[in-house]
Amino acid sequence: MNPEESKHCVRVLRLQKDDVVQLIDGRGGLFQAVIVSPDPKRTQLSIINETREYQKRNHYLHIAIAPTKNIERLEWFLEKATEIGIDEISPIICDRSERKEVKKERLDKVITSAVKQSLKAYHPKLNEAIKYKDFVKNVSGKGYIAHCMDGEKAQLKDQITINDRYTILIGPEGDFTPAELELALNYQCQPISLGTSRLRTETAALEACFEINFLNR
Numbered sequence: 001m002n003p004e005e006s007k008h009c010v011r012v013l014r015l016q017k018d019d020v021v022q023l024i025d026g027r028g029g030l031f032q033a034v035i036v037s038p039d040p041k042r043t044q045l046s047i048i049n050e051t052r053e054y055q056k057r058n059h060y061l062h063i064a065i066a067p068t069k070n071i072e073r074l075e076w077f078l079e080k081a082t083e084i085g086i087d088e089i090s091p092i093i094c095d096r097s098e099r100k101e102v103k104k105e106r107l108d109k110v111i112t113s114a115v116k117q118s119l120k121a122y123h124p125k126l127n128e129a130i131k132y133k134d135f136v137k138n139v140s141g142k143g144y145i146a147h148c149m150d151g152e153k154a155q156l157k158d159q160i161t162i163n164d165r166y167t168i169l170i171g172p173e174g175d176f177t178p179a180e181l182e183l184a185l186n187y188q189c190q191p192i193s194l195g196t197s198r199l200r201t202e203t204a205a206l207e208a209c210f211e212i213n214f215l216n217r
Helices: 003-012 071-084 104-118 132-138 178-186 201-215
Strands: 020-024 030-037 044-051 060-065 088-093 142-146 165-170 190-193
Touching: 020 044, 060 071, 060 201, 071 088, 071 104, 071 201, 088 132, 132 178, 142 178, 165 201
Parallel strands: 060 088, 060 165, 142 165, 142 190
Antiparallel strands: 020 030, 030 044
């Protein structure tokens, strides 16, 4: 066990020799281990049981979200989406984005903390921030764009099928521009509605995350 986790184990949780702990590797592995040597610098463990592909979902969800002006709102989304279930997140910089940069290391720590808190065996992948026009050209799986402009939109709940890959685009506080919507349509992204309410960026992203996970059960 690395020094940071060892210190938390011994100094904070006050675990002792022969106590049993649960471990995750972020790649689908869930392990039970017994503490052999409780050392705050390097605790030693012995694996007594392991489960592979623990709670593996029957879909792949990638949400591309415009970073919010208040970074804490984005962090809240990352935490809750991790708890519910998400595979990949891409911060996208749009024309109306009020925040143009994010600190990936800080956001990764939020995700890691949520993974440990909710005992998720899979650690979501967080990508570097990318310009919207560059991202939308390489959307994989079924691509969807949630926007507030007029026009025909499908209900996301009606688009969900088992064992599919989904990429959902969520715009900034001021919504996507008409040009950004047109670009997404040109790259075969389908317009969707997330309900009748006008949602904040992080709420819309979490709603999409919830719908995909709930309806794929």
